[in-house]
Amino acid sequence: MQVHVADHPLISHKLTLLRDESTDSPTFRRLADELVTLLAYEATREVRVEAVDVKTPVAMARGVKLSDPRPLVVPILRAGLGMLEGMQRLLPTAEVGFLGMVRNEETFDPVTYAERLPDDLTGRQCYVLDPMLATGGSLAAAIHFLVKRGADHITAVTLLAAPEGVARIEAELETIGVPVTLVTAGLDEKLNELGYIVPGLGDAGDRLYGVV
Numbered sequence: 001m002q003v004h005v006a007d008h009p010l011i012s013h014k015l016t017l018l019r020d021e022s023t024d025s026p027t028f029r030r031l032a033d034e035l036v037t038l039l040a041y042e043a044t045r046e047v048r049v050e051a052v053d054v055k056t057p058v059a060m061a062r063g064v065k066l067s068d069p070r071p072l073v074v075p076i077l078r079a080g081l082g083m084l085e086g087m088q089r090l091l092p093t094a095e096v097g098f099l100g101m102v103r104n105e106e107t108f109d110p111v112t113y114a115e116r117l118p119d120d121l122t123g124r125q126c127y128v129l130d131p132m133l134a135t136g137g138s139l140a141a142a143i144h145f146l147v148k149r150g151a152d153h154i155t156a157v158t159l160l161a162a163p164e165g166v167a168r169i170e171a172e173l174e175t176i177g178v179p180v181t182l183v184t185a186g187l188d189e190k191l192n193e194l195g196y197i198v199p200g201l202g203d204a205g206d207r208l209y210g211v212v
């Protein structure tokens, strides 16, 4: 898997504020949104385009436009929803599908409780949004879901990733069978015994939606 840890002072600055336990929920949402827009630039580096001609006020020029079929953006509910607008800002014509997953707090296994995706994803590039790549269970399940329906190129966008989660996706690459890229603002040290990323930023969903 290609792992791209964004290396930019603005991203590091915003990530530091996001980690801060004293950052309130409205500020956390705004920072997450800004960070995703910066990550989206990197995440869409391989988005498929095709050549077109364009008439400027002066002359004809060669340009590109996004190819069909349109890319699909898939936030994993609930926390991935906090990343959707930031991604749509750069990919406004992308289609959006939803996957609702929650992890069993004892086994950390993902349970899918909602799914709203096109049946046929043949030839589609998919951008999966999940702020925290922790054990990798939800992301792996989401990727398998999309590839089973025909998606042939997956980019995961996360705010933070743990080495355990990266290793899990890497271990499943052979069964996934299509290229997977991870774009993240930070790669942290480890998971703790509760499955939280250390140092991390706590529970991203709770912080986004004001539960704490």
Ligand code: URA
Pocket (backbone or CB within 6 Å): 079, 132, 134, 195, 196, 197, 198, 200, 201, 202, 203, 204, 205
């Ligand atoms: N999910 C979160 O929201 N935070 C973590 O640290 C791990 C999983």
